[in-house]
Amino acid sequence: MKLFLCILLGLFAGQSIAQRNCGTTHYWQEQLSSDQQLKARHEKLQHYPPSKKEQEKDVTDLSVITIPVVIHILYNTPAENISDEQIRSQIEVLNRDFGKQNKDFGQVPAAFAPFAADTRIQFELAKVDPEGRATNGIIRKKTTQASWKQDDMMKFSASGGDDAWDSRYYLNIWVCNLNRSLLGYSTFPGAVAAKDGVVIRTDIFGNINISSPVYNKGRTTTHEVGHWLNLKHLWGDSYCGDDGVDDTPPQRTYNSGCSSFPQIDPEGCNPSADGDMFMNFMDFSDDACILMFTYGQKQRMRNLFKEGGARASILQSPALGQPWNNTPSPYSQTSGASIHIFPNPAASGITFATGDNKPVIVKSFIIYNNTGKPVMRGNNSSGTQITGLIPGIYLISIEAEDTITTLKFVKK
C-alpha cells in the first residue's frame, strides 16, 4: 500500500495542478526518528481522546483562549522586511478563520456548514517580551541567509536565525524566505521548546501585498497553526488514514486547487454522497477554498489547554499583561540605519535622528498606544507633533532605508 501511495503522489506531482506544499508531515517524521522520546512526549501531552463527558462540556464551553504570538521576521532583502500592516493582516486572518468570522464562509456547502465551529481560540501579538519589556510582538532581524530549508536553522540565532521566545508562553512564528517548494511547516505538541512553533514563507504571510494568486489569503498560516494545535491532515497522511477527529469524513488523500461540491473520489473510502470535506483548513485546497474547522477539530485543539495538556501553560502567559521592565529592548535592534528619537520623554514633538543626533528624514512611521492600536502615522518626515496624544507609553515603528526600528517613548 505504501508503494501505491508513493506512485500516486508521484502522479499528482507530475501534474500541473497547484498543490499546497505543507512540510509538517515530512518534518515530523524526521523529528520522530532523531528524537526517541518525542513520540512518548507527544502522546502524553495530547490529552486525547477526551471522555464523553468532556466532549459534551466542551461544546458548550464558550471561554475564549487568546494565544500570545511573537513574529520573527528574518530578512535578507528589503522586500522581505514586510510591513507591520502585512503582519497584522495575518493575525486578523487567524482570528477570523479560527472564529468562523471569515467573509467567504458562505461558500461552505450546506451539507458541511453545520459541522463548522467557532473554535473560540484567538491570537494577539505579544505586548510583553520574556524579560518583561514592552514589545509590539514583532522582531526584525537582518540575516545573511538568502533562503531557508526545513531544518530549523531559522529558529536559532547561532545559525543566522532568531531564538524562540519561551514557547510555554508564546506561539513563535518565524517568517523567512523558505525554499520555493515549501509554503510552511509546524511542530506538533511535544516538540523540544527551542523548536516549538510555526515557519511560514515570507511572500505568502498575511493577505496584503501577496503576489501569489493561489496562496494570497493567509490560509497557509491558518493551516500550520492548526498543526501547532495538534490537528492532522484530513487523510491522516496515509491512504484513507485517520486524523483523530470524528466529524471529518474519511478521505483517500488530499484535494488540490478548488474542488466542486460534491467531491466524490471513486477510489476513495468515503461512503457519503457529500464526498470529501475539501473546504476544511486541514486539506490542501487553495487559500480561496479552505474555509472551516469542525467541532471535532475544535475539541482536539482545545483539549491541549486542559490541565496537563501540552498548551495549558499558554493560559498562564504574562505576554498580554503589563510590562514591568523599563530597560531598552535587545529585540528591536536592527543592523543598518540606527534610528532613535529625541527628546524622550517628550511633551510636544519628537525628532528622528541617527546616532550623532543628526535629524534624518524617514520613509514612514506608525505610533501605537499601549493596547497595540495605531494612533498616528506619517511619511517622509523628520519628526512629528505629539500634542494630540494623551500622556503615557507609546511604541513607534520607524521605517528608514531597508530597516524598521521599533522604539518606546513616553508622552509627558
Ligand SMILES: [Zn+2]
Ligand atoms: Zn499541513
